[in-house]
Structures are given as structure tokens and as C-alpha cells.
Amino acid sequence: MAEPFLIGETMTGGYGGADILHGCTLAVERGEIAVIVGPNGAGKSTAMKAVFGMLKLRAGRVRFDGEDITALSPQDRVVRGMGFVPQTQNIFTSMSVEENLEMGAFIRRDDFRDTMAQVYDLFPILKEKRNQPAGELSGGQRQQVAVGRALMTRPKVLMLDEPTAGVSPIVMDELFDRIIEIARSGISILMVEQNARQALEIADKGYVLVQGANRFTDTGKALMADPEVRRSFLGG
Amino acid sequence: MSARLRPVLLFGAVALLYLATAYVYGWNLTLAIVNMGLIGAIMALGVNMQWGYAGLFNIGIMGFVALGGLAAVLISIPPVPEAWAAGGMGVVLGLLIGAATIAGAVLLWKKLPPGKLRGLIIVIFLVAGFWLYGKIFSPAVSAVEAVNPAGTGFLGGLGLPVLFAWPAGGLLAAGAAWIIGKTALGLRSDYLAIATLGISEIIIAILKNEDWLNRGVKNVIGIPRPWPVPYEVQLQQDQGFLAWAADWGASAATASSIIVKLSYAGLFLMVLLILITLVELSWRSPWGRMMRAIRDNEVSAAAMGKDVTRRHLQIFVLGSAVVGVAGAMMTTLDGQLTPGSYQPLRFTFLIWVMVIVGGSGNNWGSLLGGMLIWWLWIMVEPMGLWLMQLITSGMAEGYWLKKHLIESAAHMRMLTMGVILLLVLRFSPRGLLPEK
Amino acid sequence: MDILNAIVALLNFVVIPGAAYGAQLALGALGVTLVYGILRFSNFAHGDTMAFGTAATILVTWGLTALGITFGPLPTALLALPFGIAATIALLLGTDRLVYRFYRRVKAAPVIFVMVSMGIMFVMNGLNRFIIGVGDINFVDGERFLITARGFREATGLAEPLALRMTQVITLVTAAIAVALLFWFLNRTRTGKSMRAFSDNEDLALLSGINPDHVVRVTWMIVAALATTAGVLYGLDKSFKAFTYFQLLLPIFASAVVGGLGNPLGAIAGGFVIAFSEVTVTYAWKKVATYVLPESLAPEGLMQLMGTDYKFAVSFAILVVVLLIKPTGIFKGKSV
Amino acid sequence: GEVIPMGISIGYTGPLESMAPGITAAAEMAFKEASDSGLLLDGSTITTYKADSTCIDAAAATAAMERIVTSDKVRGIVGGMCSGETTATLQNVAMPNGVVMISPSATSPALSSLEANDLFYRTSPSDARQGVVMAEVLQERGFKTVAVTYTNNDYGKGLADAFQAAFEAIGGKVTINAPHEDGKADYTAEVGALASAGGEVLVLAGYVDQGGSGIIRGSLDSGAFETFLFPDGMVGTPLETNFGTQIDGSFGTNPASEGEGRDKFMELAKAAGFDGNSAFAAEGYDAAALMLLAMAKAKSSDPAVYKKEILGVANGEGEKIYPGELAKALEILNGGGTVNYEGATSVTFVNGRESAGNYRETEMKDGKLTVVKYR
Amino acid sequence: MIVVENLHRHFGGFHAVDGASLTIETGSITGLIGPNGAGKTTLFNVIAGRLPPTSGRVTMAGEDITGLPPHVLFHKGLLRTFQIAHEFGSMTVRENLMMVPPHQAGETLWNTWFGRKRIADEERALRAKADEVLEFLTISHLADQKASQISGGQKKLVELGRTMMVDAKIVFLDEVGAGVNRTLLNTIGDAIIRLNRERGYTFCVIEHDMDFIARLCDPVIVMAEGKVLAKGTVDEVKNDERVIEAYLGTGLKNKVKDEAAHG
Ligand SMILES: Nc1ncnc2c1ncn2[C@@H]1O[C@H](COP(=O)(O)OP(=O)(O)OP(=O)(O)O)[C@@H](O)[C@H]1O
Ligand SMILES: Nc1ncnc2c1ncn2[C@@H]1O[C@H](COP(=O)(O)OP(=O)(O)OP(=O)(O)O)[C@@H](O)[C@H]1O
Ligand SMILES: CC(C)C[C@H](N)C(=O)O
Ligand SMILES: [Mg+2]
């Protein structure tokens, strides 16, 4: 099998103290959706950061589009076409909504008004609040800004850490909807989700992470069907 | 370096510095540095309480130090009866009227319904109050200041033993801090900082210009020494002491001033240890936990039932009181109050450097920082000269650069101080003894 | 006539000098506010940066005059200014590389940055005296006055003089241009926005592909330009002395804070608030009153609200009051 | 002979740093003269130690002085420089350690009455006297109303008050007597208040390296004042370099006396390569010389012993001694004789410790400070 | 228990809460749902004293509590959690919990010097209590970890844990579920029900997970644009057309599309 588009292989590392990740592997193919689930503190966010180069790895490597990028800085990864929405602190609170989106498009030299229109289309509330400082938004609205910002990058691979936390059902549906669409357009999606059932439903591949290591890896559907996974990780 | 070993090693290193100083320059100078270092450490302790414990950014330390100094004058200097006779009552009455005017205005503000009328009434009240105040206060002040201006020209103090001035300095500073806290503690970080800075400048302005209170810039000299510190001159006339000094093979002058300095050091150390113990006990209790919670996240601490404003006020007042005590101690040690010498660089920034270099949030860090930084502050001057001599030793006598460099040596103090501060922060950004 | 005299006295001793001093403070405060806004700390080394920039400019000015180059009616120092700015840029970039960068890497708390800047302040303080000495240096040349006191008296026949200095006018104009440019730059340009983004959330800025090193570099470059300009204009108007520049730090900070930290407009407003509060509250109205009031009512005393001994205290008291009403300054400022 | 350590405690940094080199050079010149003569206490020589008294920071001055006294063991000190710092170091260091201090320049009236154990003298007069001299100068020049501003410290305030009292006593009018702080960025407010109060002359009891210059600048620029009276703290070369002809017609007073002593001193200074006219330089020479002569008279370099001889050497009977004649004086003293040290400033102590007060009056002419007369 | 009458809260010209009136019955677990930006958190903030209302009134058990500061409300038994976790970062997780109980003897300076014994006893009890809560939340292993160094979900658990340290009368939970693992969320739901039944806590719960709401809440209040849109049982609300349109939507649209495409 050809190598996946983006892969973090047997990643081991942590925040300086004890290791959090123990040989964890995550991968996503071109145009596919991979979903990571697992208990709180399993290391999901840590793994995402590791893939994005925000954490020093003690072992393992990250390959992207056939190249080893383990040593690249996060900025350079952005330039290569990776986009990331962190779990927390994922907006510029003092800047207006529109400026947040502009910052998403920072590395783009082309005209990004189209993309912005699309984002506003997806999250109409943001258009209403375009000139308001993002820090004054409600929790769910902030989350929409965060995702919108990442979409503005037009990345080749989009990494989302719990994009739906705190958004209302209707927006969540829209969001998942859009994620599928994005994937269809050839962009790979790697995301962490606690709304796991909905997420796995649309996932091509699912990972269950426990204590920094892969516990289960399968297609989304298969994981959904596994009773143990359902009981222990998806809330029955 | 393990967490236990580190303090031991660092304190050992500072002790070595002092020992080396004693070896090179003698105990007299060393003890003089020790004494000021201890006072610096107490000030740093107070600031550390405010910053390390509550995140209150106070850069008005100088003001509280000065208030402590004022207390030393007001407590220990004997009253000047002629001045009291000339206008003492007028001054007191004037001050009372002034205070009543402000209190009354605040009361009116609270009691009256909002609106234009309220503003008008208050303005009229204030103007009338201050007119009356001026009428009574100004002539009284002139009368007081006219009494032997070269020698006294002020009301004097209570003539009590100067040791009482230390708690009194604390109280005075605490009182000022309470007023400041009541008004300004709502401000955030740097805004609070500038407000405190401003208020300390106001305090200094008052000390410099209100001659009836403390002779203003004419300085008050001759503040008596605290029990049990003797006077060198007396010691030098005491036969028993002379014999004893001769036994030790020390000259009378040296021995006497070492005795004096040691007595001060003993007093200061005692105060310092008592304060550190009290503070440490609190810090390691639920009280400390609560304060840290407030520091970490005020919003959430309030939601968990902690009265953030009250606690901020409490720690601000306490920390300032500690600084005030140190201020009174310093003026006692100096034996005189010189308002002109209160400068932010020396009494605010330097104390901050002590806190940060020592390690904010760590009381022992304040002690370490105080002793180390004060030593540097004094010793970088000769060290700078020495360094310059070293650098220029290869140059020909009379070479212009050599002359320029040696002459600039006095300015090396700032430079060296800066370099050392940067080095410490570089290799131990959270201070030498970080908060655990 | 008397009314005229009163107005002229007021202009000459309050309005013009107050405005010029306000603009000087404002220019300094702009630099402070920019560092606070983008790099998120109060830069205590700013006064000494200004001194360094000025010292460098003075050296070049001397060089130029030695070569016989002058700037017509304008001070030669303005010609030397670009060189001074360049030197200051080099200094600040060097400092950043050598010192600040490390603390950004380890994500040190703002107060650590403040302390570090204090360390740099000490070092620069020594450095400046080393380079140019401690004395008072007067380096203004060209036409010093647009209107001289004596000339005005002779021309108008008024008893009161009126003086307007070239440097005062230049300072005011420069301050206005600087704030407009800065405002435009931060809010309208890509680099400006990326700087604000960086100041808001460094990690996220990284994730947006913003190059932090670039942002920091640009910030220091602007700060160097502002500081040198402010320092040179101040020095031209008064005189250069390393120690005074250090003392300037206090009112400059006060201006930046009262205006609202991180806000360029605030820096301007703050500068004028501080300057005018110093000048007006302690102004002795006697002279003006003597002109305006009939002879019989001529005042005995100085008609001074407060002695000048309290001018600093008064301006700080005003500052505190402003902050009590608007806790983050006149224009909503930031707080870390 | 021994090597006698002597101290000089002067503000090398701080508001009067420009006066420091002159005083130091003069004092060192006296030390050298005595050392070279080989006649001081059986051919003893002198080494000097300097302490930076900063002029304003009493604590720093104390610490620096503590160092030269306790560790370098100096036997006498030329210093301090400014009055406040001098009081502090005298009480905290010199008296406890029993070291003699002779200040060349601390002029505050408060120093006249300080308890000092015979350890403190000054070769400059009290400002109480300078106030009178200033008033006389104004009167002679026909000025009736003046404004006064002073640097806000004990020196400035003491001098301003002394002047006001003296001037009003002879019928002059002081429109305002207001302080200014040193080292501030702007003096608009002060100049505004002074201008509003008005006056023919501005009496500026400040420091020339400090706020004093700022006040002059502000006054000139706004046309508030054109003529100034400069007391001792202002009489310095910065006046010439910074203002030059702009303040022509202004005048100053500072302690100094004319005559044989001064001329000799000027010659010596010229030979040694410094400006003998620099304020308080001559006093510095005298301070240093007096201690040495007292040592010779007491036949001891122990301050506890020689302190008692200082008055005798200065006010005594015997041969008059001028600068450059230390060798002669030492010879006389070694032989058991007595001398009357006149020095560069016609030293005669009054009040048991300070110079009686000779002043010179200077005027700015063509941008230069020129001596008009002595009084 | 809590009655909110015609409450308004404006930000500049924006009406975040725009005349909301609602009642939270004693002993109920009331759900509060609504689209993003409906004003739910703002409403909480006003009730809990974090923000002053522009107008309107809040009473608790008949007592007017409008505009009282948070710490006073805490002492009246009103607790809340934050939507964006507000942990005490430099303290350990256990300390985060131990600081909560009010009136600790050790919070008085005097006692910290002269009442050490009493403090020690009290601390032991607090510690046991905190460990019990941590155990319950399945994060015992984090007890000694700095709260700044735990995962996003774990922070929310600590946030919830704090409310379990005292006997509250009413607890406002702002999206405790967001970011919490669903299996654990079920356990939390059980705990809420138990606290409600056994200890008589009243709850008001904001949550976007309808399963969670359905399991716990009766009644459910729906907010939209600062006003109360609907109120009723879960089923009533779920089938309310307006609620579906504004908030719930019609489920995963693309699922249908997806199946069509692949099928
Ligand atoms: N400080 C503020 N300044 C201006 N507008 C604000 C402020 N805080 C909240 N808002 C606005 O008020 C509205 C209500 O916000 P609120 O946080 O109450 O929503 P919410 O119902 O809790 O939403 P969510 O489900 O997303 O958390 C939002 O549109 C928000 O933009
Ligand atoms: N900054 C940090 N420093 C040290 N340890 C950390 C830090 N952040 C997280 N950890 C630890 O790493 C482990 C994994 O955290 P991570 O954030 O990756 O979990 P997660 O799977 O994303 O959980 P959640 O679903 O709650 O977000 C946790 O046990 C946490 O205690
Ligand atoms: C050097 C002198 C100007 C000092 C001044 N006479 C003083 O006593 O402060
Ligand atoms: Mg996570």
C-alpha cells in the first residue's frame, strides 16, 4: 500500500516530564476523514500537536506528502499546506471576526474573498458579527470563528481538535456536512471528536486512543459497531 | 540541582560573598552591607506578598518606605513646644477640617440621589470646606515653620523610644495602603502599577514640601538609636569596653562600630525572621491556597465564594505594612530622614529586582534576593573600577582611552547591575529560588 | 490691549509649551505603547533607547557640521536622524536577538520581560554615558525660533512676549503624522494586522503562518524610529542629557497608561493630559488676572491653585482619577 | 615615614558631577605637594582613595565612605560635597570611626551647629552669609524686585530662605520663592509661575548640571527673564557652553577670595593642568592642606590627635602660608613653630569650624564668566 | 427557587438577553438550550452576579438577589461552572477542590499562626472529601498534577468537581459536557441525578448534547435571541417546530446524501 498522505508514526513524547504519547500512530489518506476518539486525557490533543510539530518527539516521525517533516517548525508546516484548529485558545480575541478570518488567509497571496464568503455562508452568524471583537462572542460562536479561520488557509490537510465542542446541533450538522464536502474536494481531515458517534459516522478511518497509545484502529463504521468501543468510549 | 540542595547552595554562595568581602574590606563594611541587605530583604518580602501572592503590581514601594521613615521622626523626635504653642492646634484643627470635608463629600455622594443637584451640593461643600481649611491651616503652618527654621521649624514628634516607630511605620503604611487600596485596587496590572507609582510620588512630594511635619527637604537629623544599640562614641569612652577591645586586638573605633552594627543586625534579623515565619505559616495554610486561587483566576475564585476585593485589600495593606516597617528601620539606621533621597530607582525598582531575582512567590527568595542585590549595588562600584583597571592594565599610562575608561568606571555600576540582572534572569528566569 | 496681553501670556506660558511638551511625551509614549501592544510588556528601557538614538544622532550631527553640511533653517540633526534611527534599529535588533528572544522562546511571564527590560535599561544607561558622557549637550542649530519673544514684543507693541520655537512646531507635526501612520499601519496593513494577531495569541499566530521573528523585527524597527525621533526632537527643544531621558520615562509611562496601553491614539491623548495637567493646575493666574481685572481688584497673591512643588503630584492625581473613571485609560487599552 | 591613606568623597556622578574633577585635582595637588616635600611626618607619603558621594543619595554616600574609612583606613577626608550627604556621612561614618572630614563645598547653614566632636570643618562659608552677599550684589546693581527659585533640597531651600530674609531686610521684594525638582523633563510650569509672579531678576539657587539649566532655557525661550543671579551651585562652565552670550549681563556669586593666595593657586592649577577657577577647587586644596599641616603640628596622622590642631593651624599666629608653600610650613611646624595657613581662600575659621566667607562676584560678558570683584 | 423577571442585558446596542422571564423550580433539573449566541451564558452570568443586568429582577427563594456579587451568592448556595474552564492553573487539582468550602478556619490569618491544630484537622477532612470527588470523576491520578497541565476535558471535570465540594442549593452548569467523553458524561449525568434526588440540589443545565438533556432534564427551557422561545418537557420541546428550526435542525442531512451517493 502506498504511504498515507499524512502520517505520524510511532510517536513518543510529552511536555517535558513523563511521556504522554507511547508509540502512537495516526494517519490520513488524501481526501479522507480520520477521526480520533478516546477518554479525556488520553493524549488526543497531544498527538495532534505532535503531528503539527508543536511538541518535541522523542521517537517516531511525521511524514507528509511523501516527505519527512519531523524537523519542520509549525509555521513551515502551515506553508506546506497543513491547517490546525487547536482545542483551546483558538481565536484572536482582541481582533474582529473578519480580521480573524483574514489572519487565517495570511499565507495566501491570492484573492481570498471567495473563501471568506463561503465561510460566512457556512456560519451566517459570523457575518452578522464580522466587526465585533471575537473575544466578545459566545462559546459556540467562537468555535465557529476558529473553524472558519482554519478553512481560510485552504490547506491540503485540515486538523481539527474538537471542532464541535459547544456548538448547537444545527450548526454541528452543518459543520459535519461541510467537512464531508471539504474531504470530497480532496482535502484530508484529521479530527478529534467527543461527539463521537456523529463523527465516526462520517469517518473513513477511526482511531481510539487510550493512554497515549492506539487501542483500536478501524473504519468508522466498524468501530461504531464494536460493542466494547461503544460501551467504553462512545457512551453506550 | 535538587530542590532541597538548591537553597542551601545559593545561601551558602551569598554567605561566601559576604565572607570574602569581610576578608578583603573588613567586617565593618560587610556588616554595613548586611544591615541594609536585611532591610532590603524585608521590603522585598512585603512586595513579594503583594506580587507573588496576589499578583498586585505595586511600583509605589518608595512611598511606603518613606512613610515608615516619617513614622521614625514622628515617634522618636521630641516635640517642639514652641512650635506647638505657635500653631500646633491650628494645624491639627485644619487637618481635621480637611479630613472632615473629604469624608463629608464622600458621604454626601453616597446619601444624595444622583443628579445635577448632587454634584452642585458636593462642589459647594468641598469649596466651603477647603476654604475653611485654608483659613485655619495656612497661618498655623506659617507660624510653626517660622519657629527657628534653621534648627526646627516643625512640630516635632512624640519623643518615644524609636523602636515603637517600627510598628508605627507599619501602621502608617498600612493606613495609606488602605486608602489607596479602597480607591485603586479595582485597576488591572499595569494600570494599578502606574497608580501606585503616582501615589508614591505624591507621598514624597508631601514629605518634601510640608515643612511643619518633618522639616521637608531640610531633613530631620539626630534620630536616636533603638535599644540596645550603643553609640560608638560612648563605647570608646567606656574603660571596660576599651580593655575588652584591646583583648581582641582591635582598635577601639573598629570594635565599637562593629558592635553597633552587630546590634542592628541582630534586631533586623529578628524582625525578618519573625515576619518570614508568620508569612510562611500563612502561605502554607488554606489562607495561602485561597490567595493563590485568587491570583490564578479571580473570576472563578469569586464564583467559589471568595471575596476577591477584600482579600486584595488585605494583602495589599499587609504587604505595604511590612514595607513600612522596613522603611522605619532604615530611617532608624540612617539616623536621619532625607526626603530628597527617596528615588524610584533605588527604592522601587531595586526592590523589585530583589524580588524577581530571588524568585517571586518564594519568601526565602526575597531574603536571598535582598542580600545578593544589595551587596551588588554597593560592590559593583569598586568592582567596576577594578574591572576597568584590569582592562586598561595593558594600555600605556596617559593613553586617552585608558583615562576615559577609568573615569567612566563610576558609571559601571549601572552597567554591571544590568548585566548581572540579565544573567540571573537568563539562567534562572523564575528567579534563583522559584516558587514551588 | 490688556485682554490681548492676557491671551498672549496664556499662550506663551501655558498653551504653546504645554502642547509642545505634550507632543514630546506623546511621541515617547507611542513607542512604549507599541511595545506593550505587540510584545506585551512595559519597556523600561525606552527612555534609554531614546537617549541612545539621540546620542547617535548627535554624533552624526557633529560629523555633518564638521563637514560643513547643514540643513538651512532647520536643525542639522534632522538630516542626521536617519542615521541615528539606523543605529538604534541595529541596537534594538541586537538586544532582541541577544536577550528578549530567549524569553519569548520559554514563554516567560510579562513581569519577567519587565524585569529584563529593566536590566537592559541599566546596561544602556551605562552605555550611553560611556559613549557620550554625562553632561548637557546642546546640538540645535539653524533657525531656533519662528517667533522670538523680543521680536514679538517689538512687532506688536504688547507688553507680553510670545515665543514659538521651530522644534515645537516640528514636534507637534511629527507627532500627528506618526500617530496617523501607526494607526493606519496597525489596522489596515497586512503586516500591521499580523502584528496584532501575534500580540493576541502567539501560538495561533504561528498556526496561521505568521512569522513571529518578522513581527518582532518590524516592531523593534518601528520602536527604534519612534524612540529616536522622539529623543532627538526633545533634545533639540530642551537639550540632551542622558539622565533626563531616564527621568522622562515616568511621564511617558503615565501618558501611555492614562491614554490606554497599546492604543496609539491613547498615547497622544495621554501625552497632552499629562503635559497640560502639569502646567495648568499649578499655573499662577496673577499675571493674567492683573490684565483682565480692573485695577482695584488686582490680586495680591499669586492666584495659584497649587504650588509648582506639587505639579508632578497633581498630574499623577489626575491620572489616578482618570483611571478610576476609565480603568483601562481614556481610549480602552489592553492589560496583560 | 609611613604611607598615609587619605580620602576624597565627592559626587563623581550625580547633579554636580561637572564640579567634581576640579575639587579632586586641587586636593590631590595639595597631597602631592606635601608628599613630594619629604617633610611630612618624617617623609611620609600620601595615597588617596576616592568615594563617590553622588551629592544626593545619602545611603550610597554612606556606603562609599564606609568603604574608604573602614577598609582603606583613611585618616582624613576631603568631603562631602553637598550638604545633605555630608551630614549623613559625618554622623554615620566619620564620627563613629573618629575620622576628620573637611568639606570644601557643603554650605548649608544647618551644618554650623551640628554636634561633631571636632571632626568636622569646612573651608567654605555658610549660606547664611551668601544670602546676605547676594542681597548686597542686587542692591548695588539697583534691582528691587526679584523672583527666586531653588533646587528642592536642604542647600537650595536654606540658601533661598537666607537670601529672602536678607533681601527683604534691605527693602527688596521677593515676588515668589518656589522650588524646582532636579532632573525633570520639563520646567514649563515653574517658568510659567515665575513669570507670572514677575521680577527684574531671577535668582536661581539651583545646580548647573541639573534643573538650573532647564529653568534658564525655559526662561530665555519664553522671554520670561533675561537676567539671572547665580549663587555657587550655578557658577560653572556649562553656563558658558550652553548659554554663552544669551545670558550676558547675568551675574553670580560664589565663595572665593582674591589676593596672593588665589593667584598662587591659579598658577599651580595651571601648571597641574586643571581649571583653578572651577567652583570650590580652591576650597578643595585648602581642605587637603589643612589636614596635613595639622598632622605635622600634632606629629601624628591619627585623626583623634591631629583633629585638635586644625583650628590652630588655620587661625594661629605665625608665618602666613599660601598655596605652594606647604614645604615651608611643614618645616616650620616640624621645628616646633607655628603657622597661619591662609591658602587659596584666605582661610580663617569662624564658629570653630567654617570659613568666614569671602565671595567673588562674576558676570557674564561676551559669553564668558568674568570676575568682577571680591567681597 | 429562582425567578427571573423580564431580564435585559445589553452590550452597547446589542441585546444579548432581551426580556427573558423564567422560573427554575426547587428540586428540578432544568435544561437550558438554544442556538449559539442565544444569551444562555449571559443569562447565567447575570444570575450568578458576574454581570450586572441592564434591567430586570432575579429572586432566589423569594429574596431579591439582583446584582449581588458572586461570592455573596456562593454563600447563599448558588454555584456555577464556566463554559470555558477557569481552573487555578498553578495549584494542584486537589487544591483546586480543597479551596472551595467556605468559612475554613485556615482562611483567617490569626488561625494560620495560632490555630494550627484546628487547621490540620480541617485539612484532613477536606482532603478526604476532595479525593472522594476525584475518585468519582475518574481523575484520582491527577490529584497532584498542576491544573494548568491537564487536558481540556479534564479541566471541565475539575470545574464540575468544585461544585461537588459543598452543599449547594442550586448549581448552574454551563456546558459541562462539551469536550467530555460521552461515557464519562453518562456517569456525570448519573451523579447529577443522584445529587438531585438524594441531596436535593436544584440544577440548571446548559448543554448542546440533546441525549444528555433528554436523560436529565425536566423541564427544558429554550432560548433564542435573548428571549425564552419555548418551555416544556423534552419531548414537547423536541417536537416544537420553532425549536427545530432555530436550534435542533433535522439531523445529519448529508447522511441521506451520503447513502444516496454510495448506495
Ligand atoms: N462582552 C460582550 N460584548 C458584546 N457582545 C457580547 C458580549 N458577551 C456576549 N455577547 C454577545 O451576546 C450574545 C449571547 O452570548 P452568550 O454567550 O450568552 O450565548 P450562549 O447562548 O451562551 O451561546 P453558546 O451556546 O454559543 O455558548 C452573543 O451573540 C454574543 O456575541
Ligand atoms: N501543558 C501540559 N503539560 C504537562 N502535561 C500536560 C499538558 N497538557 C496535557 N497534559 C497531560 O497530558 C495528558 C494528555 O492530554 P491531552 O490534552 O492530549 O488529552 P486529550 O486526549 O486531548 O483529552 P481531552 O479529551 O480531555 O481534551 C493528560 O493526562 C494531561 O494531564
Ligand atoms: C557643590 C555645592 C554647590 C554644594 C552646595 N553648596 C551644597 O551645600 O549642597
Ligand atoms: Mg484534548
Ligand SMILES: [Mg+2]
Ligand atoms: Mg454559552
